[in-house]
Amino acid sequence: MKHIYILLIAIALVGCDKVDDPRPSVIGNADGICPAPTFTQNTDTLRNVLVEDFTGHYCNNCPGIAYAIDTIKSNMGKQLIPIGLHVTDQFAAPVTAKAPKFQTDFRTAGGLDIYNDLIPSAGLPAVVLNRKDGFTLTPGRLNIYNSNLSSDIRSFIGDSPKVRIQTKSTFDNTTNRVCAYAEVEILTPLADDHSLVFYLLEDSIVDWQLYNGNGGNPIYGGAGDIQDYVHKHVLRKCMNGWQGKQIISAGTSAVGDKIVEGSTFVITDGTWRTNHLEIVAFVYNNTTKEVIQAYSENLN
Amino acid sequence: MKQSALILLGILAGFNTFSQEENNKDIGQIHGNVQTDVQYYNEDSLIGAPVVPEKMLMNGFANINYTRGNFAAGIRYESYLNALQGFPTGYRGSGLAYKYASYSIDNLEVTAGNYYEQFGSGMIFRAYEERQLGYDNAMDGFRLKYKPYRGVYLKGIYGKQRIFFTTGAGIVRGINGEVVINELSDSLEAKMKTRIVLGGSFVSKYQEDDNQAFILPENVGAFAGRLNLYRGGFSFATEYVEKINDPSADNNFIYKKGQALLINTAYSQRGFGASFSAKKIDNMSFRSDRNEGQTNLFMNYLPSTSKQHTYNLPATLYPYAVQPNGEIALEGDVSYKLARKRKKKIQIAGTDEFKKPFNLRKYSTEISLNWSAAFAPDTTNIRNDSLRQGYTTKFFTPSNRVYFSDFNVEIKRKLTKDLKFVYSFFNMRYDKDIIEGKTGTGVVNARIHVLDVTYNINDENTIRVEAQHLGVNKKSNFYEDQGNWATALVEYTISPKWFFAALDQFNYGNKEAGKRIHYFYGSVGYIQNANRFSIGYGRQRAGIFCVGGVCRVVPASNGLTFSMTSTF
Numbered sequence: 019m020k021h022i023y024i025l026l027i028a029i030a031l032v033g034c035d036k037v038d039d040p041r042p043s044v045i046g047n048a049d050g051i052c053p054a055p056t057f058t059q060n061t062d063t064l065r066n067v068l069v070e071d072f073t074g075h076y077c078n079n080c081p082g083i084a085y086a087i088d089t090i091k092s093n094m095g096k097q098l099i100p101i102g103l104h105v106t107d108q109f110a111a112p113v114t115a116k117a118p119k120f121q122t123d124f125r126t127a128g129g130l131d132i133y134n135d136l137i138p139s140a141g142l143p144a145v146v147l148n149r150k151d152g153f154t155l156t157p158g159r160l161n162i163y164n165s166n167l168s169s170d171i172r173s174f175i176g177d178s179p180k181v182r183i184q185t186k187s188t189f190d191n192t193t194n195r196v197c198a199y200a201e202v203e204i205l206t207p208l209a210d211d212h213s214l215v216f217y218l219l220e221d222s223i224v225d226w227q228l229y230n231g232n233g234g235n236p237i238y239g240g241a242g243d244i245q246d247y248v249h250k251h252v253l254r255k256c257m258n259g260w261q262g263k264q265i266i267s268a269g270t271s272a273v274g275d276k277i278v279e280g281s282t283f284v285i286t287d288g289t290w291r292t293n294h295l296e297i298v299a300f301v302y303n304n305t306t307k308e309v310i311q312a313y314s315e316n317l318n
Numbered sequence: 319m320k321q322s323a324l325i326l327l328g329i330l331a332g333f334n335t336f337s338q339e340e341n342n343k344d345i346g347q348i349h350g351n352v353q354t355d356v357q358y359y360n361e362d363s364l365i366g367a368p369v370v371p372e373k374m375l376m377n378g379f380a381n382i383n384y385t386r387g388n389f390a391a392g393i394r395y396e397s398y399l400n401a402l403q404g405f406p407t408g409y410r411g412s413g414l415a416y417k418y419a420s421y422s423i424d425n426l427e428v429t430a431g432n433y434y435e436q437f438g439s440g441m442i443f444r445a446y447e448e449r450q451l452g453y454d455n456a457m458d459g460f461r462l463k464y465k466p467y468r469g470v471y472l473k474g475i476y477g478k479q480r481i482f483f484t485t486g487a488g489i490v491r492g493i494n495g496e497v498v499i500n501e502l503s504d505s506l507e508a509k510m511k512t513r514i515v516l517g518g519s520f521v522s523k524y525q526e527d528d529n530q531a532f533i534l535p536e537n538v539g540a541f542a543g544r545l546n547l548y549r550g551g552f553s554f555a556t557e558y559v560e561k562i563n564d565p566s567a568d569n570n571f572i573y574k575k576g577q578a579l580l581i582n583t584a585y586s587q588r589g590f591g592a593s594f595s596a597k598k599i600d601n602m603s604f605r606s607d608r609n610e611g612q613t614n615l616f617m618n619y620l621p622s623t624s625k626q627h628t629y630n631l632p633a634t635l636y637p638y639a640v641q642p643n644g645e646i647a648l649e650g651d652v653s654y655k656l657a658r659k660r661k662k663k664i665q666i667a668g669t670d671e672f673k674k675p676f677n678l679r680k681y682s683t684e685i686s687l688n689w690s691a692a693f694a695p696d697t698t699n700i701r702n703d704s705l706r707q708g709y710t711t712k713f714f715t716p717s718n719r720v721y722f723s724d725f726n727v728e729i730k731r732k733l734t735k736d737l738k739f740v741y742s743f744f745n746m747r748y749d750k751d752i753i754e755g756k757t758g759t760g761v762v763n764a765r766i767h768v769l770d771v772t773y774n775i776n777d778e779n780t781i782r783v784e785a786q787h788l789g790v791n792k793k794s795n796f797y798e799d800q801g802n803w804a805t806a807l808v809e810y811t812i813s814p815k816w817f818f819a820a821l822d823q824f825n826y827g828n829k830e831a832g833k834r835i836h837y838f839y840g841s842v843g844y845i846q847n848a849n850r851f852s853i854g855y856g857r858q859r860a861g862i863f864c865v866g867g868v869c870r871v872v873p874a875s876n877g878l879t880f881s882m883t884s885t886f
Contacts, residue, residue, distance in 0.1 A: 034539035
């Protein structure tokens with residue numbers, strides 16, 4: 019019977035995992051690496067619109083929607099925050115048969131995860147606005163009808179934000195380190211868990227783009243392989259992971275609370291033009307996925 | 319599954335064959351029982367009865383048990399073709415849901431296969447079946463019971479839990495020890511007037527961390543300690559359970575520890591009984607799959623501290639379901655029997671003669687009072703809770719929010735040799751939002767009167783009549799729900815074989831005139847030795863069916879019901 023006792027005691031000893039901190043180690047955590055900035059009072063009163071444009075250099079329809087977004091951005095200014103996410107093998111992988119054209123791979127692991135999570139298998143171009151559901155007749159389909167782009171974006175214009183976001187970010191030329199901090203101020207009690215995401219973008223990358231001649235910027239002329247195409251707001255890195263870091267637990271935040279979180283990343287790819295870097299920070303609802311506020315900042 | 323059934327039946331047949339060959343030896347015994355419930359459903363949109371595409375549904379159970387000396391084995395075959403309305407829809411099809419073999423030798427009992435088990439009050443571990451609820455969290459694995467020394471009882475369990483026709487994701491293991499102090503020696507047995515039982519348990523579950531958003535504990539343990547005292551008519555039992563971080567869908571994945579404390583004390587003597595219970599539960603949902611809901615895969619059972627009623631209206635309209643995420647509950651119960659007084663003889667003064675004797679009180683009267691209440695615990699949410707502790711709570715402090723309260727009185731009185739009545743009054747307060755998980759309803763205050771009269775016409779024929787009325791409080795701070803109800807029941811029994819019953823429930827006080835509906839239901843039953851058949855026809859209203867604080871929602875139905883039970 020001794021063996022039974024030993025077995026039972028062993029069960030008792032191995033049967034517990036006490037978790038002191040449930041948060042997975044966050045990619046790119048800035049704690050202890052980047053000095054936290056001091057924020058001034060944020061007075062934003064508008065909800066910004068995060069426009070995630072899923073695109074690819076071999077997507078011939080994509081220049082048309084990119085130009086439409088660019089045009090709306092020129093009218094709305096900072097309230098519109100576009101991101102170009104290059105995704106899928108079909109539209110964004112290097113095209114060997116076309117070498118030396120279309121050889122740059124703008125895809126990122128985080129971008130693909132986002133695509134698979136939000137709009138798996140959707141054709142391109144696909145545009146998601148604040149990851150909000152309900153723009154189409156199909157519940158759960160987050161990519162809008164492209165023909166409704168302008169009106170769907172306009173539907174956010176008068177919205178008040180549930181949180182305010184401001185960022186203070188730096189780039190160190192000697193270490194190539196990006197440090198990004200965001201202050202999130204709660205304006206409305208939040209019933210669900212929410213997470214904060216930091217994206218690092220590079221704007222206006224000039225490279226090849228396939229174009230069918232429909233709706234794109236007139237400077238590109240007609241259909242064809244465009245060599246000097248300007249790829250805007252290209253996602254380079256999900257600094258704290260594509261899901262970001264949870265900063266708000268359901269029902270526990272109070273109006274006026276301010277949460278400061280940082281993220282950091284060291285650029286090792288020498289082809290990135292560090293004077294074109296941009297930080298986008300946004301907070302989304304973990305349950306509904308909807309982005310409740312976004313903010314962008316040019317690093318230079 | 320069918321293959322394993324055949325193997326087991328083959329084993330049983332083998333025992334039988336072997337035994338028949340050796341006629342002088344014990345061939346063992348086979349016992350069992352069968353239950354089938356079949357219901358034909360009529361469409362009845364007026365009462366909100368769901369449309370049943372199959373028209374007819376059936377639940378069936380057959381237990382077959384073989385015992386020979388210290389060996390036992392058995393199976394239970396179940397069919398849900400498809401499951402009756404209101405039962406979890408996960409039950410679908412037929413199969414061998416329960417199979418076991420066990421033997422005992424030298425103070426050791428070993429069970430392989432399925433088994434039910436309970437440690438203490440069940441707050442740390444209880445695997446059991448409650449067929450009327452569709453609840454069955456049987457273990458599938460091994461169990462050892464061992465008595466290493468007189469008065470010392472050990473149990474060890476290891477296995478997975480049943481969910482429908484398969485097992486859950488988690489592995490459950492546990493040990494339980496109990497020491498009956500009085501049994502430790504002959505001298506203690508002889509000297510001690512107070513019986514003392516000390517017990518302790520440890521239970522843990524393993525489930526893979528499949529969540530990217532959090533670091534989940536894969537091994538979650540809970541421990542319990544308990545003390546039971548009995549002396550004369552007095553008893554006292556208490557148990558404390560603590561569970562480490564167990565983030566789950568039930569608690570919105572918080573990492574707060576769970577706690578439960580239960581105190582039961584009772585006193586009884588001839589004609590009088592009183593009991594008092596107090597309970598605190600905090601974050602004590604304990605399932606072997608953290609992502610499960612409803613009544614699936616609970617490892618523990620949180621006892622109800624409210625009276626389980628049997629009369630139709632109080633039992634099925636506003637019964638209380640224990641809140642695993644937190645409650646503080648109290649219950650007190652007193653029953654008193656006014657003793658029969660014998661015939662009194664009075665002597666006629668100055669003579670040896672007596673006046674004609676008369677009865678002071680020929681028949682006894684029983685009065686029972688019961689009060690119970692469950693409160694929300696006094697909690698404070700933690701702001702900016704990055705460690706996901708959720709909230710803080712004071713150990714035994716209720717908040718102002720009353721989930722449920724029930725004050726009831728029952729008077730039983732026999733008026734003549736053949737006539738008796740029971741009168742009951744209930745005053746219930748029921749927080750529908752919390753108990754039924756709804757939003758925007760409110761608190762119902764229901765007052766129910768029940769009169770139950772039984773008349774024995776002769777030794778074989780008995781008639782019983784019930785009249786019930788439920789009135790809801792219509793003050794603005796209460797929720798009227800479906801309004802007032804009245805119920806009448808007539809039951810006629812011809813012993814020992816036949817019974818007939820007719821029931822009408824009338825929702826006469828519904829605010830919507832179109833829902834002031836009669837729910838007629840008639841039934842006939844026939845008992846022939848070990849077989850019992852019953853047929854019923856009519857409407858059954860939607861309600862909540864609870865056993866021991868565990869509940870299931872029963873949808874409205876209209877149709878024909880056939881039930882059969884048989885034992886052998």
